Amino acid sequence: MxxxxxxxxxxxxxxxxxxxxxxxxxxxxxxxxxxxxxxxxxxxxxxxxxxxxxxxxxxxxxxxxxxxxxxxxxxxxxxxxxxxxxxxxxxxxxxxxxxxxxxxxxxxxxxxxxxxxxxxxxREARLLAFLSAKLLSGDVPDRVLDEFVQVLLEPLGLASCQVSVTLDGQEIEAKAVRPGVPRGGPTEVIPVVVSNIPLGTLIAERPEGKRPFTRDERLLLEAATRQAAVALDRARLDARARLAQLDAETNQLRAAMFSSVTHDLRTPLASIKAGVTSLLDASAIHDALQQRELLTTILEETDRLNRLVGNILDLAKIRAGALIPKRVPTAVDEVAEAVVARMRPLLADFAVELQLAPDLPEVPADPVQLDQVLTNLLENAARHSPRGGTIRIHVSQTRDAVRVRVSDEGPGIKPEEREKVFEAFYRGRESPESSGSGLGLAIARAVVTAHGGRIRVEETTGGGTAMVVDVPLEETVL
Structure with a gap:
C-alpha cells in the first residue's frame, strides 16, 4: 500500500x-x-x-x-x-x-x-465478472454503456463516470452521476480501444477533496474499459450481421415477390390469350356453347387478374401506411351474402353453406374493404378444399364484435405455420407451388387490424381450417 x-x-x-x-x-x-x-x-x-x-x-x-x-x-x-x-x-x-x-x-x-x-x-474480480455479464448480454450499445457507467460509481467511489465512443460513424455517450455528491475531484481519463482502434474515452471523476486514484484503481478502470470495448465491438459486429441478414431476407422476399407476381400474372393472361386467339381464328368453327365457354373462361381469368392486381396495389398501400378505412354503419351479414353471390362461379365445385345469425347489429366498417376480406377468405378456402367439399360461412355476434367464420375441408394448417400464413407471399411448406399469390391472407389481416379487429386460424372438427374474423361493434382508435 x-x-x-x-x-x-x-x-x-x-x-x-x-x-x-x-x-x-x-x-x-x-x-x-x-x-x-x-x-x-x-x-x-x-x-x-x-x-x-x-x-x-x-x-x-x-x-x-x-x-x-x-x-x-x-x-x-x-x-x-x-x-x-x-x-x-x-x-x-x-x-x-x-x-x-x-x-x-x-x-x-x-x-x-x-x-x-x-x-x-x-471485490475487483466480482466487479469485473458482473461487468462482463452485463456487457456481453447482447443488448444494444446505448443500454450497455448506460449500465456500465452506473455500475462503476459505487465500487470506485466516483462522483461521475462518462463514456463517449463512436461506432460506425454513430456517436454514443453514456453518463452517470451520484446525486448529492460534489464534483470537481481528481479525474482519470482512460482510452476505449479495441484491436488498436480507438473508439473513444472513459472519464472517471472523484468527489471534491478526495484522494487521487491509486495504481490499482487505474488498472481496474483499464480492465473494465477493455471489457466495455470488447462488448461494443461485439455489438457493432452483431448489428452488421443483423443488417446483412435483413438485406438477404429483403432480397429473398423481393425475388419471391417477383417470381410469384410473374407466375400469377402470366397464368390468367395465357388463358385469356388462348381464348381470344381461338375465337379470332377464322379456320376454327365454334358453336354457341363453345363460344360461351371460351368467353366465360376469358371473363373468369380477367376477374382473377383484376383481383391479383388489386391485391398488389393494396399491399403497396399497406406498406406505405395508406390503408385507412372509411367507416360507415355496415351490415356484415349483407356483405357476406353479396360476396357469396358474386363468387358463385368460383365456388361452383363446392357445397357452400351460409349461416347468418338473426338480428345482427351494424358495425363501423369500410364495406369495400370488408368485402375484400371475405373475398380473400373464400378464395383461400376454395383453393385448398377438395373438389366437392363443403365451405361454411357463419356470421354471428359475440359480446363486443360480429364474428365471421369461414371453414373448409382442406388439409389444414400446422400450428407452427398459423402465424406465418398471414405473411406476404407465404404459401406454406406443404404447398409452396400452389396457385395462390400468398397475398390474400396478409391483406385480410392488415384490413382487419386497421378496423381494430382480429383474425386468426382455428382447427375444425374432422380436419380442415377455419379463418375467424372479429369486427368490433364500436369504432377502435388505433
Missing amino acids: VVEGPPGRLARLTLRAIGIGFLATLAGTVLALLTSQLQGAGVAIFILSVTIAAVSAGLWAGVVAALLASIALPIVESPQRVFGFEQLRDLIAAVVFLAIAVVVGLVVGNAADERDRASRRE
Missing part, C-alpha cells in the same frame, strides 16, 4: 500507524502495570499490543508499537533502573524483546496487508 500509494498517501498512513501503535503500547503499559505482580506478564502483554496494532493498521503500526514497547517494557518491569542499562542482562533482554516485537509486527502486519489485498482483488 505504501509503495503503490500516490503522493501524500504515505504521510497519512504513517501518522495513522504512529497513532495506533502509540495507543496500543499505552494500553499495554497500563495493563502491564496492573499485572506487575505476575512474573513475565509484561512481555506477553506488550507482544499482544504489537500484534493488535499490526492487525488493526498494518505493518507500520506493528513496527511503531514494537519500538515503543521495547522502551516501555523496562520501565514497567524495573522502574528503579529506568534507562540505566548498567547490567548487560537488561540490555540484552531489551534488544531481544525489540527483535521479537519487530518480527511479530512484520509477520502480522504483512498477513493483514495480504488479507486486505486478497479481499480487494476478490
Whole structure:
C-alpha cells in the first residue's frame, strides 16, 4: 500500500500507524502495570499490543508499537533502573524483546496487508465478472454503456463516470452521476480501444477533496474499459450481421415477390390469350356453347387478374401506411351474402353453406374493404378444399364484435405455420407451388387490424381450417 500509494498517501498512513501503535503500547503499559505482580506478564502483554496494532493498521503500526514497547517494557518491569542499562542482562533482554516485537509486527502486519489485498482483488474480480455479464448480454450499445457507467460509481467511489465512443460513424455517450455528491475531484481519463482502434474515452471523476486514484484503481478502470470495448465491438459486429441478414431476407422476399407476381400474372393472361386467339381464328368453327365457354373462361381469368392486381396495389398501400378505412354503419351479414353471390362461379365445385345469425347489429366498417376480406377468405378456402367439399360461412355476434367464420375441408394448417400464413407471399411448406399469390391472407389481416379487429386460424372438427374474423361493434382508435 505504501509503495503503490500516490503522493501524500504515505504521510497519512504513517501518522495513522504512529497513532495506533502509540495507543496500543499505552494500553499495554497500563495493563502491564496492573499485572506487575505476575512474573513475565509484561512481555506477553506488550507482544499482544504489537500484534493488535499490526492487525488493526498494518505493518507500520506493528513496527511503531514494537519500538515503543521495547522502551516501555523496562520501565514497567524495573522502574528503579529506568534507562540505566548498567547490567548487560537488561540490555540484552531489551534488544531481544525489540527483535521479537519487530518480527511479530512484520509477520502480522504483512498477513493483514495480504488479507486486505486478497479481499480487494476478490471485490475487483466480482466487479469485473458482473461487468462482463452485463456487457456481453447482447443488448444494444446505448443500454450497455448506460449500465456500465452506473455500475462503476459505487465500487470506485466516483462522483461521475462518462463514456463517449463512436461506432460506425454513430456517436454514443453514456453518463452517470451520484446525486448529492460534489464534483470537481481528481479525474482519470482512460482510452476505449479495441484491436488498436480507438473508439473513444472513459472519464472517471472523484468527489471534491478526495484522494487521487491509486495504481490499482487505474488498472481496474483499464480492465473494465477493455471489457466495455470488447462488448461494443461485439455489438457493432452483431448489428452488421443483423443488417446483412435483413438485406438477404429483403432480397429473398423481393425475388419471391417477383417470381410469384410473374407466375400469377402470366397464368390468367395465357388463358385469356388462348381464348381470344381461338375465337379470332377464322379456320376454327365454334358453336354457341363453345363460344360461351371460351368467353366465360376469358371473363373468369380477367376477374382473377383484376383481383391479383388489386391485391398488389393494396399491399403497396399497406406498406406505405395508406390503408385507412372509411367507416360507415355496415351490415356484415349483407356483405357476406353479396360476396357469396358474386363468387358463385368460383365456388361452383363446392357445397357452400351460409349461416347468418338473426338480428345482427351494424358495425363501423369500410364495406369495400370488408368485402375484400371475405373475398380473400373464400378464395383461400376454395383453393385448398377438395373438389366437392363443403365451405361454411357463419356470421354471428359475440359480446363486443360480429364474428365471421369461414371453414373448409382442406388439409389444414400446422400450428407452427398459423402465424406465418398471414405473411406476404407465404404459401406454406406443404404447398409452396400452389396457385395462390400468398397475398390474400396478409391483406385480410392488415384490413382487419386497421378496423381494430382480429383474425386468426382455428382447427375444425374432422380436419380442415377455419379463418375467424372479429369486427368490433364500436369504432377502435388505433
